[in-house]
Amino acid sequence: MSILIMIAQFLVGLSLLVFIHELGHFLAAKAFGIRVKKFYLFFDTFSKRLFRFNYKGTEFGIGWLPLGGYVRMAGSIATADDSDPDEDADVPPAHRYGHKPVWQRLIVMSAGIFMNLLLALLVYCGMFLYYGRNQVAVFGKNAIILPGQLGLQAGLQPGDEVTSINADSALYEDELLSTHLMHGNTVLSIVRRQGKERVHLHVAVSPKIMQLVADKGLTQFFSLKAGFQVDSFFTNVDLRRNQAFKKAHIIALNGDSVRSYNDFIIRLKENEQRQLYLTVIHDGKTSTMLAHRDKDGHIGFSLNTNLPVFKPERVSIGQSLSAGSTKVWSTIAQNSKGLSQLVSGEVKAKDGLVGPVRIATLFSGHFEAKRFWGLVALLSTALALLNVIPLAPMDGGVMAVLLYEAVTRKPVSRTFWAFFYLAGVVAIMLLSGYVLFNDIRALHQVSS
Template sequence: MTLQFLAGMSLLVLVHELGHFLAAKAFGIRVRKFYLFFDAWGFRLFKFHFKGTEYGIGWLPLGGYVKMAGMLSNRDDEEGNEGSFAHRRYHNKPVWQRVIVMLSGILMNLILAAVIYSGLTLHYGKGYVTTLKDGYRIIPGQLGKEAGLKPGDQIVAFDQDSLLDVDELTSTRLMRGKTLLSVIRSNGRERVHLHIHVSPKIMQSVADKGLTQFFTLNAGYKMDSIYTNVDLRGKKLFQKEPVIALNGDSVHSYEEFLVKLHKNKTKELMLTIVHDGKTRQVKAHREKDGDIGFSMTTAFSGKVNDPVSVSDAAGNGAKRTMTAIANNARGFTQILKGEVPLKEALNGPVRIATMFGDHLDWKRFWGLIALLSIGIAFINLLPIPSLDGGQVLMVAIEGIRGKPTKPETLEMVQVTGFFLLMGILAFVFYNDIRSLI
């Protein structure tokens, strides 16, 4: 988990700072340093010089930075008079060039997300849920029940989008709040169409507690084999037999089967199966570790994985990126309106690290990297002086006034922004630790 987090965040920081670096080089700005992590107090793990720029890896893993001549002040830098490099100083460049340099890191994060989403689509194909098939149902968790969902419901649309991507169906697309679920509910032979509005409060709880607390997909399943106490002596198996009940309680899905197994973990287990067209009961065998003697394979009958072309993958990558940007914007609006408390909305490094899980799943890893890349881009747009958005705001003000900002004012704003950012970071760390406790 820790290695995934460090690798992922290092990639995101590197890509972000590379955007600033490339834009600065393109406009002829002198780049003094390009660092992954911070070389606080002059300590670093590695460095080398190439064409006037120092490249290195710092020891403090809190991000990274690109240091441009004249970036922090429009006065001479601490290294002495740079009259011969005056035309290569950041503050001597036109306003529009400085704005592009500051926005290039954000743009690179968005491009990275789009590339990752496109690559995932190209590699895994596009899985759609055909919602009207009889094999597709949901099992609501506690939060799903609070929202008004019932076992056996069919979700046929999110916010009037009737073609559901499997990955989106079980992703943060749900987390943007005020979600409209279009549901088909069977009542005997009658099929009722419902529209359920899910409140932001419930969706925030889903984000904190996990999607399974909202609902799980009711996948179809088949029995691979059943071991019974009697059969073990002769090594005979009942193969591919459908289980229709456990201890007399009807079973309709794999997820429901697992739930009933857990509830009966201290009891003797009798499985009702259909064998050779006849219903019979068999006693399940328990191993020494408590597992019962059978194996199962699942098959989601409503899912179809279709290969896609490069152009279709790129289009889907761009669409998923725009959707994630909209989700971030909506979440930020909810915070400003007070619909979602700040302490519940902000995830710091500790909670982000736990999202990667304790084993490497490449699809989950890259999907999370794409999502975090968009989050970093959005955060950097905020008008805090130490962030890219704050820098763009300062440059824009200078452009409107038609004259440079006083060095004293600029330095005061930078220091204020730094302490504000450190305060936010301290709050986020505290919030992470509090949530874990």
Template sequence: MEFVIKISQFLLSLSLLIVLHELGHFIPAKAFKTRIEKFYLFFDVKFSLFKKKIGETVYGIGWLPLGGYVKISGMIDESMDTEAMKEEPKPWEFRSKPSWQRLIIMLGGVTVNFVLALLIYIFASFYYGDTDISADSVVDGYWIENKLLTDLGFKTGDKIISVGGVKIENESDIRSNFLGAESVTISRNGTEQKIDLPEDFLGQLSSSKDRSLFGLRLPFVVAKVADSSLNKSVDLKQGDVFKTINGKKLKYFDQLEDAVDGLEGQTVEVVLVRDKKDITRQLKLNENGKFGIVPFAQIDLETLESLGYYKVVTKTYSFGESFGVGYNKFINQIGSYFNQLKLIFSPSTGAYKGVGGFKAIFDIFPDTWSWQAFWSITAFLSIMLAILNLLPIPALDGGHVMFLLYEMISGRKPGDKFMEYAQMVGFFILIALVLFANGNDIYKAIFD
């Protein structure tokens, strides 16, 4: 069921982005009376799942979910239909239109993607607001178990003061400022110290099996009791929170190993919190010091706040305020993605090791349905799609724009033969990038 939910979100988001991107080309092309031969969601290699001709355009759905396209008459695109280009230009063809009209048509797709992301951030800010955890309330520091981090000197219980020189106000600030950071300032036992990060930290993190950074320290909350557990018959309920074991305080799950050290194979008295009341149970530990209880991997922020662990900061915005808030999120996300690309194209950082394909995108979506997460991810992917399409690679929108700008500045239009060769080169570059990204996914799936 979890796979069905993830794949449904993935395909819905991908389809929405593709259709709207292609509409961005379709609408101005129609406005400038340019003929559209095909409008497709996904690629129709050899055959289509659905197609219907309306007027002069065939609308359809292909079987290969790697993108989509509009086939514009008189334009050298990924279809490589060079036969039509040998004929004299027709008034309705792309090549017959003024350069400024062709430029608008080519920029239409990325424009729609940017506008979509901006609108999502605006309306999501208005509808959902922002929820975070105050960094000041993380009084006992963070849970750090990634060996890469511990080898650098981090320990569970460290408080994060700043990342890359930026002061941490809320818990989410840590990850958002980690990209490209050279150092992290922590507080340990009341003393501040700076830990430097190696230049290729992102590469090491991408190659690591554990890619976690700094996690919130969570209580030991019962999710379920395993069928093989010695405590199967004990009255335990989902949501029970461990408080003490044999009188020893257990505030966080990461303290469990120390709390049961030396008690293997014994029966211990455990105090749990249920419905805000303390209850006592006698629980057995097996020879390995395990209760046979599966803990919750994630706990909602409201529960953590009600248990007194962290202070949740909730911000709501009026409709007018949401425009400014959404715009700032939009600009920050664009800047963040450009920084990612800069790091990826800097071999010394090793960030290219983290480049992923469709599986990486699929893994971003949660395994439970959340419209808030769906729209947030869709906005990010929309920005990613727009920026990648603007790269000056022939076969991408950015490649066409590059040649159009050359034409508008120089007054000379590149020849059809040149455009054919450029399209082929661009196509092979794209294939190489797709193979590299998805190859990274396959490598990680096999060796992680």
């Protein structure tokens, strides 16, 4: 059942992203008087579709192939290579895409990208307004970290105290999980106890490790010492107290991160009817195990008196707009840096390219609104950036041709467009095949 919920969330999120993107093209085309013949969510390949209806001369529908969507405009570039040159003969030239000025066509083609960025901004602003922002309350105040496997590789040690990240000690949780960690050249300022001395150090983390952190999760790098520890708990192995994990720190329950005692209690209530899989950090190692409740439904753990990890803050509309804009921009910068590292070879393609299979696994096996909308905003920004790449038939490829026309003041030939379009389609198909293979291989490695 959890797999079905995960897939359903992925399809709903994908549908929203595609619909908003194509809506941008549709609204811009209508604004310039261009006749829109089709508006489809997903592709109606081989003329097969799940649903359709006509309204004011436009066919709206849902295709059966969930790999995107499209808006078919009269006199579009795609029409120029159709086998029937008179397909749009019934449309006056003034209402055809190809007869519009270059600047109008550029706006029409970039409108989908703009709408995806606008969606991300609105979602982030709404989340900040509804949930507020969690300031990291312990930075500069003995913020003890528990390094995971990637953190140990970077040179961190259990008991290190983080004072700042990239020279910034005033951090919010959303920054900690994205801007300040998910790109290269990250520098952690730490205090390490060596005997009776406190030594101040700066740990530089390589882009390769940060890429692995982005792929495998922040807890594989480090976890802030939360407000409670495991004292002991029953496992399903022998129903005896497992002393091997005494004073381990719970960082996730059934795959959902746990950052505080209250967070842990909420997760327990959400999983009352499910088996409990606890992810803990102990001696620098991350382990996941099946926990066992006692007859009263409890598992053993003990509290400590550390400072709270996060301090919740309410934000105004103006603050949410500022924080949302910063979040969108930092996500663009993060993804752009990732693309440049792929091109330069700093990050291998098998580590940096993530396809729909692994994206789907980012959604939880049960619905959580904050997590769902956060992923929608993140993927919407990524989709906008992806469509800037100058490959036909993506928006970036069409925009590159239009910019060429604007500079040379003459349209490209039909032959050039045909080869450019074909080359783009072949490149996208090959890349999609590689990404899909890479996704399946990565999942197989995790399961084994």
